[in-house]
Amino acid sequence: MRSTIIKKIMTAVFALMLPAVALAQESTDTIATQELQEIVIQAPKVVRKSDMDVFYPSVSAIEHSKNGLQMLKNLMIPTLTVNEALSSVTSSGQSVQVRINGREASLDQVRNLLPETIKRVEWIDNPGLRYKGANAVLNFIVINPSAGGSLMTQAMPALNCSWGQYNAGLKLNNGRSQFGMSANFKLTNKVEMHREYHEVFTYPDGQTLTRTETPTRGYMDATFGGLQLDYSYIKPDTTVLWVAVHGYKEWPETSLYEGLLSLSNSPDAILLHDYNSKKGFTPSFQAYLEQHFGRGQLIAIDFNGSLYNGRTTHNYNERNAATENQLTDVNTRIRDCNQAYGIEANYIKNWKNSRLTAGVSYTANRNRSTYENLGGAIFHQSQDKVYFFGEYFQRIKNVTLTAGLGAQYTSFLFKETDQGNSSWNLRPQFTATYRLNESSQFRLNFTTWQSAPTLAQTNVAPQQIDGFQWLVGNPHLKTSSSYMLTLRYNFTFPKVMGTFGIRAFTSPDAITPCFEWSEDRLIKSYENSRGLKNLSFYLSPQVEIIPEWLNVSGTIQYRAEQMRGRDYRLRNHDWSGDVTAMLQHWDFTLTAQYQRAQRDLWGESITWGESLSILALSYEWSKWEFTAGAICPFTKYDRGSKSLNKYNTNSTHIRLDMAPMPFIQVRYNIQWGHQKRGASKIVNADANVDQSSAGSR
Incomplete structure (x- = not known):
């Protein structure tokens, strides 16, 4: 009897949850706030679906969050690393595409979300064809006020810089x-940093030259800002309209490294000055229309256009420390006036246990680069991409299958030299999911994507890097293809949840740098290599040590890879990972985080991002939150690269002189009004504008 009553109660609970889980089936704008709060409380923390994991914020996660990014960190999603201080979200070292109600968004837009309006977060670690090669996707499902409004503010200054x-x-x-x-x-x-640099040049005849840089001074500037105005109109289950204008301003993003250079073939010391700068302004316009029809059909159309006007500068010089004589003087100045336009249309048909999606998109880039250091020489480049795809989803009891095929046409052309390339590439995709029980799920995913050559990789204008090295693009590059096979085991137990995964990746014609001597110059260019292969094993658990008090999550990953090029074969083995611990009690939250960046082999270089630690203590009072913390309180800040080329081996470490960097943070939120469904954008046209890159060490 008792079992029957419990089953009836559970059936009623799931019936109440269905409106929140399926926003597309809502028929009214306004939903009672109390009903939404009950759903959040009763909903499981994670629901393993066939094509995604759905996370529902707990009451404590909402109470201890003042914006969307902080809410994401408090969810502690396995394999996901959220760094609030540095505004980054990654998964096993890879970038993550962020969306709000299906519409692609920036982390700044996520930060401006009110935690109370986030009803669930969809974690898609096997994105389909319409996501165009994204490693993973986070989709925030948000319900916005229907009357009144909301205001959010945040300030986070450092104390020593x-x-x-x-x-x-x-x-x-x-x-x-x-x-x-x-x-x-x-x-x-002017945040103080320095560079530790050591390199060995090997000439074709076997002679070598060693150069070691001892840092004396360095700093970094990276100031930017954005402003967006948007409007949305929603008629539930019928029409969605969303338009926005956005302006992004980048003040000179600069890096300066000065040091004392010693050479193995000379007793003279050399004063080195290496300065890089980039600045510009990018206005953009976006418009989205979604129209629903009968029998589960809809059409969604998205347009995106952006412009970029900016300058890129590279100044490098070497002087004899004793005589002040100039030995090398490099001065590269590029002015860009670039445009990008994209439009995409999708048709979606839903049945009870299946779904068909078909789409087409077109992206155009028109680039105009003026090389002021070459007497005002102008280079025009055009890029065009056309993409078609179809994808079918079917659910059969405990098994779900998704299969699709895409085709992409890519072309680019330099007007001045009439050089360029074009190609057709196929993009198959397949996913199979098997749910063993409520605690265990297996997912097999195969996906492919293409990477077109960038403006910097194809531009034939020669750029001097230093006294030995030059950079020249290759206009004959072809679009490269990548293939990835992933097997995941997702587990959810009372105190522990997470993912164990195996990932195999190959890019048989990856676009990578290549080097060759031309007289006394080492020329850097690009080639379609003989391919990269890697195999990764990762474990990402989340452990609830003390319910609602202490949680720990993290990722540990082992990666083995091999890279082959024109005349080299390289291997790399690497351990990477991160761990985050959060202690919450009363109105206090103590967060400790450590991150060891993944070392990636690409071409003949190994590069790594930011390895660091963070410690922060937050206190909430009414609509305010106050935080005090430090970046790198336990560890050294480190990011850099290592070249393994037979002609030029070097290693670079970028260090933060101000570590540990203490900071404070103040947040204030206020909102008013009832609750309703927010705009949901299903497709996103690609209109990322290109930028030139001045050569640098």
Whole structure:
């Protein structure tokens, strides 16, 4: 009898949950706030679906969050690393595409989300064809106020240097319409850093030259800001309209490294000055329309256009320390005026246990680069991409299958030299999911994608890097293809949940740098290599040590890879990972985080991102949150690269002189109004504008 009652109660609970889990089936704009709160409380923390994992924020996660990014960190999703201080979200060392109600978004837009409006987070670690090669996708399902509005502010300055992050977001609602304005500003002004650099040149005749750089001074500037105005209109289950204008301003993003250079073939010391700068402004416009029809059909169309006007500068010189004579003087100045336009249309047909998706997209880039150091020489490059795809999803009891095929046409052309290339590439995709029981799920995924050559890789204008090295692009590059096979085991137990995965990856014609001597110059260019292969094993658990108090999550990964090029074969073995511990009690939250960046082999170089640690203590009071913390309180900051080329071996480490970097953070949120469904954007046209890159060491 008792078992029957429990089953009836559980059936009623799941019946109440269905409206929140399937937003597309809502028929009204307004939903009672109390009902939503009950759903959040009763919903499981994670629901393993066939094509995604759905995370529901707990009451404590909402109470201890002041914005969307902080909420994401508090969810502690396995394999996901959220670094609030440095505004980054990665999964097993790979980038993650972020979306809000299906619409591709930036981390600044996620930061401007109110935690109370986030009803669930969809984690898609096997994205389908319409995501165009994304490693993983995070989709925030948000319900916005229908009357009144909300205001969010945040300030996060460092205490010992000119570094900080500042954000504000305002939303005003009236019936089916919402008006929004958001702004973000990131300050990095003369933050002291230095470079540890050592290199060995090997000439064709076997002679070698060793150069060691002893740092004397260095700093980094990286100040940028953005402003967005947007409007959305929603008629539930019928029409969605969303338009936005956005402006992104990049003040000179600079790096300066000065040092004393010693050479193995000379007793003279050399004063080195290496300066890089990039600045520009990028306005953009986006428009989205979604129209529903009968029998589970809909059409979604998205347009995106952006412009970029900016400058890239590289100044490098060497002087004899004793005589002050100039030995090398490099001065590269490039002015860009580039455009990008994209449009995409998708058709989706839903049945009870299946779904068909078909789509087409077109992207155009028109680039104009003026080399001021070459007497104003102008280079025009055009790039065009056309992409078609079809994908079918079928659920059969405990098994779900997804299969699709895409085809991409890519072409690029330099007007001045009439050089370029074009190609057709196929993009198959397949996913099979088997649910053993409520605690265990297996998922097999095969996916492919293409990478077109960039403007910097194909531009034939020669750029001098230093006294030995030059950079010249290759206009004959072909679009490369990548293939990835992943097997995952997802587990959910009372105190532990997570993922164990095996990933195999290959890119048989990857676009990588290549080097050759031309007289006394070492020329860097690019080639379609003989391929990269790697195999990764990773474990990402989340452990609830003390319920609602202490949680620990992290990822540990082993990676073995092999890279082959024109005349080399290289191997790399690497351990990487991260761990985050969060202790929450009363209104305090103590967070400790350590991250060891993944070492990636690409071409003849191994590169790694930021390895660091963070410690922060937060206190909440009413609508305020106050945080004090430090970046790198336990470890050294490190990012860099290592070249393994037979002509030039070198290693670079970028260090933060201000570590540990203490900071404070103040957040304030206020909101008013009832709850309704927010705009849901299903497709996103690609219109990423290109930028030139001045050669640098």
